[in-house]
Amino acid sequence: MRFVLAALMWLLTTAALALALPVMWLQHNIVDADGYAALAQRAASDPALQQAVAGELTSQIGNLASADVSTAVVGALASSYTGGSSFPGQFAQANRLAHRWMFTNSVQSQLDSQGRWVVDLAPMLADSSFQQTLNSYRIQVPQTLPVPLTENVPAAVRPGQLQRVATWGPWVSAGLAGLAGLGALLTVVAARKRGKAIAALGVSLLLVGAVGWVGLEIGSSYLDGALGSVSGNPRQIAESMVQQSISSMHQWLNLGLAGGGALVVLGVVVALLGGIGHRSVREPRLTP
Numbered sequence: 001m002r003f004v005l006a007a008l009m010w011l012l013t014t015a016a017l018a019l020a021l022p023v024m025w026l027q028h029n030i031v032d033a034d035g036y037a038a039l040a041q042r043a044a045s046d047p048a049l050q051q052a053v054a055g056e057l058t059s060q061i062g063n064l065a066s067a068d069v070s071t072a073v074v075g076a077l078a079s080s081y082t083g084g085s086s087f088p089g090q091f092a093q094a095n096r097l098a099h100r101w102m103f104t105n106s107v108q109s110q111l112d113s114q115g116r117w118v119v120d121l122a123p124m125l126a127d128s129s130f131q132q133t134l135n136s137y138r139i140q141v142p143q144t145l146p147v148p149l150t151e152n153v154p155a156a157v158r159p160g161q162l163q164r165v166a167t168w169g170p171w172v173s174a175g176l177a178g179l180a181g182l183g184a185l186l187t188v189v190a191a192r193k194r195g196k197a198i199a200a201l202g203v204s205l206l207l208v209g210a211v212g213w214v215g216l217e218i219g220s221s222y223l224d225g226a227l228g229s230v231s232g233n234p235r236q237i238a239e240s241m242v243q244q245s246i247s248s249m250h251q252w253l254n255l256g257l258a259g260g261g262a263l264v265v266l267g268v269v270v271a272l273l274g275g276i277g278h279r280s281v282r283e284p285r286l287t288p
Contacts, residue, residue: 006190013183014204020176027173036099041092043244052236054078064139081129094120103166121145199267205260212253
């Protein structure tokens with residue numbers, strides 16, 4: 001009976017871990033505004049993203065100018081800016097608008113009506129490295145300069161549609177983590193041999209990590225289809241953000257695999273020590 005109960009708890013724990021790991025990653029890196037900004041800041045170190053943003057800034061400055069501007073000069077200035085130390089932080093700040101677009105209702109109404117996922121480039125053009133050039137061409141930068149990453153998106157992800165996710169995400173994430181932890185504890189308590197139970201929990205983590213890797217590889221093949229409505233510099237920006245997200249998820253999965261391996265080793269050690277202890281107790285004492 002204890003074996004059946006332990007096996008049931010192990011299965012429930014494995015299922016909870018399979019849900020908890022991706023949900024916790026989503027909460028930490030996508031749903032949470034600070035986590036998403038940190039993800040964007042890491043993506044800003046990608047040279048391909050830097051080049052795409054520099055190209056988009058050059059294009060936007062040309063659109064704002066009332067007179068002809070030197071594309072070569074502006075392009076060189078933009079490339080120098082995106083390769084500088086201030087760019088990652090400002091790119092992260094700009095991406096907060098994209099986050100608000102999906103997870104809150106605080107975005108301006110004209111953006112809502114167009115149904116676009118945008119990144120605001122105005123804070124970047126407000127950088128001091130641009131001011132002299134912009135002033136020389138008498139270019140006034142508006143308070144917001146949204147650049148769409150998508151033109152047409154499904155109705156399910158229209159502005160503000162994921163507001164409930166932002167509200168309930170932390171609770172769901174914590175609940176699944178707690179459920180997985182409780183299941184692991186009950187698995188060990190219910191098992192007759194604690195070492196094997198610990199090793200089995202390690203196998204659970206190894207399974208979740210391996211399935212996660214396979215799932216990411218399969219999902220990556222659909223990237224072109226998901227970004228089908230995006231082209232040019234915005235597409236490269238979006239691709240870099242997606243690749244950074246995949247890299248971050250890989251890191252989480254690797255931690256899960258490492259934790260699983262450690263639990264397997266710990267379980268084997270506990271089982272060996274338990275076996276030695278049982279043998280020593282069962283050995284008959286010799287009396288003179």
